[in-house]
Amino acid sequence: MINIPLIDDTLAVRAVFYNDNRGGYIDNVLGTRDASESARFRPEGTVRANGVPVSANRAGFQSQADLSNVTFLEADNSGLVEEDFNDTSYTGFRTSAYWAINEDWSLTVAHARQSLESDGVFFTDPELGDMEIQRFEEDELEDDFHNTSWTIEGRLAMLDVVYTGAYTDRDTEQRVDYSDYLFAGQYLPYYICDSSVTYPGSAAPSGTCQPPNLFVDSETDTTVQTHELRFTTPDDQRIYATVGGFYSDLTLKERNDFTYVNSVNADIFGSPGFFPNFPFTTGFTSDPGPFPDGVIFRNDVKRTDEQYGFFGEATFVAIPDTLSVVLGARYYDIEVDLEGGANGSFCNSFQPDINAFGTDISDQFNGDGQFTFRGSCDTSLHQTFTQGQTLDEIMAAGLSEAQAQQVLNALSAPDKAATDGVIFKATLNWTPTDNLLFYATYSEGFRPGLLNRPGGAVGPNNFTVPFALDTDDVENYELGWKMDLFDRSVRFNGNAFYVKVDRLQTTIFDPSITNLFFSDNAANAEIFGVEGDVTWFPAAIPGLSLYGGFSVLDTEITDVLTPTNDVVEGSELAFAPGFQGNLRARYEWTVMDDYTAHVMPKLVYSGASWSDIIEINKARIDSYTTLGLSAGITAANWSVEIYGENLNDTVGQLSNSFVFDRERITPIRPRTIGLRVGFQI
Structure with a gap:
């Protein structure tokens, strides 16, 4: 760290430079696996390692098949075996400059850059030894960002004024071993096994399944700008307040190529591998294609989040230095948009690419009242339908009832995930002595909604993946204290709280519904808790200080909203x-x-x-x-x-x-x- 005063009491700069290299501690150990371990061949009732049996609707498509005539080639990671393979390095700097413009105004500008490089993974397989994992493809990450921020502080008459803004640009390139998808993905063998294995007709499966080593190449480009302006009245009055506004704009471009390395060697209906694949052309695409060899799926999306809000907080001093009430509110308006495509190669095994299946996200969420059906290898069914058409009218074009229902659902998809509203908070502060503070708080919060890439996908129990999520909302009730006791040798801070959660947003991975992660407002919940920290400076032992902290939580799912048995009423919240x-x-x-x-x-x-x-x-x-x-x-x-x-x-x-x-x-x-x-x- 370097501090340089350029002009006394007027202008100064500070800089921090760092290079942090952290050694690895996880070993990539020797192992093999083959496609016989795929979920496609797993029967109903199989009890998985987490104790949950495989249900009937998640049983393998070929769980009863005789696989004795199938040759399963093994993926072998011997070329990747390495001890302590998850090393990481951080390199970067932070600089800032402070300018006291005059007695009332100042400007602070800061800039930071960081480059992160990491290999391996930071998780292990408990079926192996401590700190051990088996990875079958390289895991690598490069993550670079730069951030510039600025703050202007000053006074306008009796008002304190603060404006702050920031701009961030972050780019990542990552390669991830995706071979574990074998254990959950029923369709994986279709892409790496001979078609005589996965679609044998009336005969027993026969042929070869290639090694199931997979990886994902991922690139992201994220830009964020934020701006906030606030005004504060003097706090030496019985009533003082802070009001202001906030704006942010985020753009995320992300492309993920799911590479099934040995799909090029599979005999698919008499042809080796798959025809070249190309992206949807309705809207955003970062690359015109064709996809690289072995890329079976590509998710190529652009997400934008725009939000603005206005906030205010007023403090009423009922009894100076003893009792005060704080009331606050925030208005928010948020829009989340999504465009791009999630494209696959399902029909490319026997014909050139026709953009079948997958999800044309730009078409789904462009709000134009039209939707083109692509869920068939028959291009004559790739017709465009219009909002207002009935199920029967859509079926008359040659679609099945399930296909027509998919179209009907998509025609009602929103243009954006939009939400607005007002949240409130109120706090009562009581300071009976200089050493005691007690407070009671009520506050509200939320997380914005979002759009689901696989919106409209239908699963068991008539569950349909929602196109858009609602906000999840919380109401927080809190009693707290700050105490300096025994001649201020002991400080005890803490609070007890109750939190009510409505429409909890939850990410779900269920390949029986779709091969993409999706989210849902899955449940309502409640949280009871007490937390605190204690500091003690024993007078009898100068130089000794003791610190302690604790958190006690009791969490529970109170209502199940998602119409499946995947969430259980009465169970605990995650990471609690x-x-x-x-x-x-x-x-x-x-x-x-x-x-x-x-x-x-x-x-x-x-x-x-x-x-x-x-x-x-x-x-x-x-x-x-x-x-x-x-x-x-x-x-x-x-x-x-x-x-x-x-x-x-x-x-x-x-x-x-x-x-x-x-x-x-x-x-x-x-x-x-x-x-x-x-x-x-």
Whole structure:
């Protein structure tokens, strides 16, 4: 870090440069797999590792087939075996400049750039050894961003004025091993097996299934600009207020190429591989095609989020320094738009590309009252229908009832996911003494709605993927306190709260409905909780300070909204441990008059929780406890510290995922011992 005063009390700059290289700790170990493990061949009733049996509507298409005449070639990752393969490096800088224009006005401008490079993955397979995974394609990430922000502060008569803005541009290039899709994707064998295996007619399956190693090439380009202006009246009055406005504009362009490496070798109806594939041309596309060899699916989308809001907050001081009431409100108006395509190669096995199946997102969400049916390999059925036509009229064009219903659904798709409204908050603050503060708060919040790429897809129990999601809304009731006790040697801050959640937005992966992730307003829920932190400076032991924090949660799904059995009333919310806590003790003492030494042990505990509320996707996240210790010496212009994290080397679980029917656990970093050295010049 460098601080440079250019003009005393007027202009100064600051710069921070960093290069952070973090070693890996997960091993990619030797393994093989073949297409016989596909969900296509898995029978009803099979109990998966998360304890949820395979239901009748998710049983494999060929679960009863005799596969004895099928040759399954193995994917082998021997060329990728590596210890500690998930290393990461961060390189970047931050600069800022402050200009005191005059006594009333100032300007702060900041700029930051960062480049992130990472290999491997940060999750493991609990069926293998600790910190081990089997990956069959390279995992790589390059993530670059730059951000510029500016803030103007000043006064207009009696008003304090703050305007702040920011612009961010972020680009990522990523390659992800997608081979785990084998365990959940029933259609995968169609693309890598001979057609005599997947569509044998009345005969038993025979032929060859190629190795099931898959990967995704992903590119994103995100730009965001934000602007906020606020005015505040003097806070030395009995009534003072802050009012302002906010605007943001986000554009995300994302292209994902799902590459089935060995699809080019499969004998599909007498031909090797698939004909070249091209994107839909209705609207946005980042590349005219054809897709690279082996790319079976491409998602190529542009999403825009535009929002503006106005807010205000007023404080009424009923009793100076003792009792006050704060009332606030926010108006919001948000629009989310989506265009592009999610294109596949289903019909390209026996004919040149006709843009069949997939989702023409631009057509679906352009709001023009028309929709072109593409769900058939027969191009004579690729007809355009108009809003107002009946189911019978659509079927008269040659479509089945299910196909006609798909068209009818798409004709009612919205142009955008749009929402607006007002949320409120109110707080009562009571300060009976200088050392005590109590407050009661009511507040509201929400998350904006969004559009689903696979909107309209039909699943079991008459479930239809919604084209657009509603907001999910929360009401929060909170009682809190801040206490300085025992001559201010103890500080205890905390709160107790109840949160009511309506229309909880949840991401779902269910290949029996669609091969894309989608979202739904799945449930209502409630949360009861208490959290707090304590600091104690024992007067009897100068230099000693003790810290502790805790969180207690009781969460529950109270109503199921999605019309399937994938969410269970009474179950817990995801990532909500019943108890979390931490303890730290820091002791400082003087050494040879010029130095300050310290030692600090710590303990962290997190209780068990669940990774999801969707039964087929959820897995248990186990509890864990970690121990840490640091010790060091600080002088006037230098410091040195040795530290140890996770000294008990527990395999604590930060997260768990079961979306591909296999547990993938994200562990905490294993035992880490290091040295920190700092200088001031």
